[in-house]
Amino acid sequence: MKAELRGNATTSIYLQNLSLFNTQQSSLSGALKGCLGSLDAACIEKLLLHCASALERNDVTLAQQVMWVLNNVASSTGDPNQRLTSWFLKALISRASRLCPTAVNFNGNGIVERRLMSVTELAVYVDLIPWHRFGYCAANSAIYRAIQGYSRVHILDFSITHCMQWPTLIDALAKRPEGPPSLKITVPSCRPPVPPLLNVTSEEIGLRLGNFAKFRDVPFEFIVLDDSPNASESDNPFHFESILSQLSSLDLNLADDEALVINCQNWVRYLCDEPNGVDSRDASLRDIFLDIIKALDPNLVILVDEDVDLCEPSLASRITTCFNYLWIPFDALETFLPKDSCQRLEYESDIGHKIENIIGFEGFQRIERLELGSKLVQRMKNAGFLSLPFGEETVSEVKSLLDEHASGWGMKREEDTLVLTWKGHNSVFATVWVPSNGYVN
Structure with missing residues (x-):
């Protein structure tokens, strides 16, 4: 469970002074009562919520006072709660600075800036914890079984980790008893500007995958969908409308012996979940995307994402949910990496980027709009999809993968869904x- 954070004597004095200084702010005093001498996760969460409440009332002075307390708790090289708090503080500072640009001035607690990774560094990044590998393993196993009997496979790949999933599948296809199928992978030309960020282009990734496929004697083709020249950057900087337009007019020209797989790994969340127009009955980009891919009549659609609801318009709700969810990777990294590990700091920096977007921004600038797996399952059913259970071989492969990681990782089934867990x-x-x-069973 979440580690308890013990405050030192100096922090206790800060809290006492702040509580006395804010006797006129009864809500803040109430939040601090019982937290003197120690700050566990519950106390930190209360402070974050009071800061958010002050910002929503445009009370920058009160928000500053709470940030001052948080600033003396947060540490990018402390325990998991301290490290998590440093990123929430950064997000709140970012939000406050837009209300009053000169009123907020705190240090950055040694926070690491994001940078472009090499392909080798990205491979190490993905292997740290099974956050991405879980989805890769489940998807690749399901794909391998769904394309049995097909001599050609076309994968439309919507993901944020730069095709890191596919070398494992290529290797598995090379060992197929009846021989490998020809494999075509199509990717969009743009992706959300979110971590992990890579220092090579999509075309270079395709060349590297092609070389690996050639080495494994798997016929391979890599296609990058071009941007539409009429895409409106002012309305949608990620060209999602352009991608949807291209998909709706895409002529796949599939052969009778060709299977179509649509792979969505941590992607649907970046499609706006709000109605795409002034009428609340209009479909969202998320639903339009699902309608389009259904019309392509795929053999299989893979959906993998984080199991948390961060779509709420309420800042307080997002803070509570986000704080109680994103402690998972911070806590998991604590089990095997030193506090000053560069790998750990960079991985946490990428999580911090997510926190800053969820907490610091609203409207179209807030692109991290995750919804619970159960909600996305219902959205898929509403769009006319039928869920399939994972086979026992897939379950076994995922369990074997998790055996390579810390004992806190586990897996459970919720109907046809596989769920990665950390300490339950x-x-x-x-x-x-x-x-x-x-569909024929």
């Missing part, structure tokens, strides 16, 4: 789907 808490879910029309 849901973190990532994986599902597989087919269009319900014409």
Whole structure:
């Protein structure tokens, strides 16, 4: 469970002074009562919520006072709660600075800036914890079984980790008893500007995958969808409308012996979940995307994402949910990396980027809009998809993967969904789907 954070004597004095200084702010005094001498996760969460409440009332002075307390608790090289707090503080400072640019001035607690990774560094990054590998393993196993009997496979890949999933699948296809199928992978030309960030282009990634496939004697083709020249950057800086337009007019020209797989790994969250127009009955980009991919009549659709609801318009709700969810990777990294590990700091920096977007921004600038796996499952059913259970071989492969990581990681089944857990808490879910029309069991 969450580690308890013990405050030192200096922090206790800070809290006492602040409580006395704010006797006119009864809510803040109430939040601090019982926290003197120690700050556990519950006390930190209360402070974060009071800071958020002050910012929502445009009370920058009160927000500053709470930030001052948090600033003396936060540490980018402390225990998991301290490290997590440093990123929440940064997000709140970012939000406050837009209300009153000159009123907020705190140090950055040694926070690491994001940078472009090499392909080798990205591979190490993905291997640190099973946050991404869980989805890769479940998806690749399901894909391998779904394409049995096909001599050609076309994968439309929507993911944020630069095709790191595919070398494992290529290797598995090379060992297929009847021989490997020809493999075509199509990716969009743009991706959300979110970590992990890579120092090579999509085209270079395709060349590297092609070289690996050639080495494994797997016929391979890599396609990058071009940007539409009419895409409106002012309305949507990530060109999602352009991608949807291209998909809706895409002529796949599939052969009779060709399977179509649509892979969505941590992608749907970046499609706006709000109605795409002034009428609340208009479909969201998220639903439009699902309608488009259903019309392509795929053999299999993979959906993998983080199992948490961060769509709420309420800042307080997002803070509570985010704080009680994102302690998972901070806590997991604590089990095997030193506090000053560069790998750990960079991984946490990428989580911090997510926190800053969730807490610091609103409207179209807030692109991290995760929804619970159960909600996305219902959205898929509403769009006309039918869920399929994972086979026992897939379950066994995922369990073997988790054996390579810390003992806190586990897996459970929720109907047809596989869920990655950390100390019993849901973190990532994986599902597989087919269009319900014409499906034959």
